Amino acid sequence: MTTGEGTVRLRPPNNTLDPRAVGWWRAQWLLLTAAPVVVLALLGALIAPARFWLLLPAAVLAVLGTGCAVLLPAWWFRTHRWEVTDEAVYVRTGVFRQEWRIAPMSRIQTVDTVRGPLEQLYRLATVTVTTASAKGAVRIEGLDHETAAGLAERLTRITQDTPGDAT
Amino acid sequence: MSSEAALSPSPEAGDDRDRSHAQGPGAAAPADWRRLDRRTVLASALVTGGVVAGAAVPTTLGLSGRLGFGAAVAWVLTGSLLLIGSAAGGDYVRWRRTRYRIGAERVELHTGLFLVKKRSLARERIRSVDLTAHLLQRILGLVTVRIGTGEHSGNDSTLELDPVTRPEGERLRRALLERAAAGSPGTHREGELAALDPRWIRYAPVSFVAPALGCAAGGAVLQVSDWFGAQGQVIEWIGERFRDTSLLTMIVLLALAAVVAGVVGALGLWVEMWWNYRLEREPGGTLRIRRGLLTSRSVSIEERRLRGVDLVEPLGIRTFGAARVDAITTGLVKDDEEQHGDHNTLLPAVPRRVADAVAADVLRETTSPTGAPLTAHPLAARGRRLRRACWAVGAPVSVLALLGALLTPVLLWTALGCAVVGLPVGVLLARDAYRGLGHAVSGDYLVVRAGTVRRSTAALERAGVIGWTVRQTYFQRRSGVLSVTATTAAGAGAYTAHDTGVSQGLGFAAEAVPGLLEPFLERVPPLG
Known part of the structure; x- marks a missing residue:
């Protein structure tokens, strides 16, 4: 690296997005999570023998998706x-x-x-x-x-x- | 035009300029309108005849068992004549209904029986006129002409005249591509820039074509024998040949046979592709590539479209010091047919020195920017490549090992073998990939080089850069590197300097296109 002339980097652009974008991203994530969770939960409710193996991934997905929906958009807002x-x-x-x-x-x-x-x-x-x-x-x-x-x-x-x- | 024309909506109906010309070929000025060559009917009859003849023999044999020989011949003959007749008839109708006109401003093509298609291209937007002739067309003195605007919108931007006579094709090509001395004045030589040197054929067997063809040959033997229900016999026959030898010898011999088949195939393909190859610069500022033994092709590249060259060195030919030259031009043709073809290849695999010289000639430079000394990338880039190689080998090996531990020790040995072979190869490739990395600004061009299996040294005109994309993953941030991509309207659309140092890469981009990146850069006071 050319340390002699000091290092350069890209400065962040001036404007942030609209703060409502955080809500929009959250809604997108929640919808994205809801689709498979609802399907899995429905199947789990209907198919008794496989109930555990359907509800378990549904629960895991729901927890993960909600977690992402809460945490990620705020982070994105700072970087976009x-x-x-x-x-x-x-x-x-x-x-x-x-x-x-x-x-x-x-x-x-x-x-x-x-x-x-x-x-x-x-x-x-x-x-x-x-x-x-x-x-x-x-x-x-x-x-x-x-x-x-x-x-x-x-x-x-x-x-x-x-x-x-x-x- | 007749009633169909009035009934069917023309695709160009909205185009007023077009409509003013398109009075119908019969009505206004029939002298302007030209037809395709009449012999297209003969050509398609002959092509169909060939196909039918190929199918007729087995059909006759099959039928003669049931109907008796005479009746079978009669049936097959009738069928063949019917097929050939309908193909010729169809082509005759197409020929009757197709006409084209080279107007002062537009090139027009009308075609179609029930749905009359009227298409036109503005002459000023025409960027390429390519001529192709397969063997039969060559014998008859015909060519297929493809007139393109070089736009991204797929088929609609290409008019195909299939076929016209060869002099007419040449006339069209010259008329449509000639611009009133648009190119820069004759500072650089015109005429022939490169011609085929038969010694170049030595690079054909080491290209990737050879192993692919070898495998294809083996597959074809099995497939064809399968059609005749004789696959088992073929395998048995091969087993019989090798009854007295060990399994290893058999594998080696079979592999050798495949290699020989692949090499022969690659040589044949090379001869068919590159025979009569010539690269010329024409007075109007056009590069023209002519090549082909059986199918002759003529590709014209307007120099105004040229944004640089890409020196491509696949691993096989690179080990023998050879390189291929591709053109980086705007207006990618996205037709299916052209996508697989190497329509933008300027020069086949030739010795590196020759490739650089031709690249310099093509770009009107004294020395080729592709030969310029490049700045190496930081050592972190090598570490990243080595780690990637270790992952690429390690992941499947550990899966194999895990399965082996659970199931059968054979898999354990396989895993060990993979690791012993894969790791050194991976490390070698990774080190080679790192050595290949480089970037530079050389004259009017920026040069980026990357790749090991397919090393590409792209020299892109700095004026052709229409944006920058800088990427940095989390791992790259930790190693203090980033990737700088110059986007362009030409070629692949983006050329990347991978894993450059942060200041190095940004400095490169700022130097290559002054003024664009600077406003967004900031100096960082050195830490500690």
Whole structure:
């Protein structure tokens, strides 16, 4: 490492997501956990001989899922951050596997705003910024839906002003 | 066009510009519209004839047992004629109903009997015109022309003219790819950049094709004999040959036979793929690759699309000091047919020196960036690779050992054997993988190298980088390394420098594309 000139690192992006994202993630986790747990519990209630071996995993899954739903989203909220400057979109995601994505404004091709049913409930939206690369898409999940709309509009305006075919 | 055209909705109906041209071939200017070559009917009749002839012999033999020889021949002949006739008839209708036009702005293709498909491409968006001719087409002097825009949207971006005469194909290619001196002025040589050197065939047997073909040959023998219900006999016959020899000798001999079959197959495949190979630069700023013994292929790559080259060294040919050169171009063709093919291979496996020279010529550089000295990655990267190798060997071995302890000692011995063979191999590969890691900024290009089984040295034009992705897992954080990925519109879409030091990797990205990453970097005061 080039210790002579001091070390550099990526600074965290300026903005956090909307605090409601924590609730949204929790709801997602709980739903994700509920599906197999309900199925297992139902089967356990109906099939007497295998009851123990069906209810046990159901209970384990329920405990694990609830634990994750309580703990993880708060952690995610601290690591997921985003920032849009005049030159680039900058996003940090991930806990175990952190990922920083940078897409320059001049190379942005499309800006999509998506609001799933659960996101609508929490008044959140996901903004996806794609470039010409099949692997360079930048997603900002869990934005307040008005922030997202404003952001999408701003990005679209900037990219329209930039000439070239963005490859 | 007739009533079908009016009834069926055209896929391009929304396109106003197209509609203004598409008055129907009969109506406006019939002179512009061209047809495919008439001999396509003959070609498809001959192809069907060949297939039918292949099937006819066993069918006749099978039927003659029941119907008598004369009747069987009559039945089979009738059936064959019917099949050939319908294939030729179908192709005749297709030929009648297909026409194309090269307009000033658009290339149009109308085809289809009941649902008339009208498709058109804007000429300015055309990025590739590839010519292919299989053996029969070559004898008849025909080629299949594929006109592509190089966009991601799959089939809709490619027009296929199957077939036209060879001069017409060449004319189309030249007309559609010629741009008004768009390329940079002739600072670099045009004409032939590389031509086949028959000595290159020595790298064919050491490619991965050879063992694959060897295994395939063995499988094919068993499969075909199974069709005839003779698999048991074949195995018995082989057993008979080796009655007096030990099991080990038998295995060695059979493996040797497979290897020989694989080598012969690889040589044959190489000759068919690369015979008459030529790489040329044409005046319009296009690279053209021509190759093929039986099926001739011509692939054109517009230099405006070229974002770099990828020097690929699979383990087999790397041990003999050879490398292959792939083009990194925008607009991946995602057709099924082209995905398996090596349509972006510029140069087959050749000595490393030649590969570098050709790469430099292709990129219009004096020395190839793929040959530039690379910065090695920190030792932590080697540790990570060694640990990964130990896990990859250790996990299955311990499962085997556990099962062996519980069930049968044979598995214990297997586990021991796997460990004895696997660990050194894994460690060697891991060390080699570490030696392969490297990155550099060389002139207008950034260079990243990685891989051991398939080592790839990608030189990507710095102006072609359209974003960065930096990844760091928990383990990478502990080792103080991270992976820096340059995303691009070309080639694989992303080229990664794996396991670089934190400052090293970020410095590399910042140097490669000035201004993009800097605003997001911060200096860390050295600890203690």
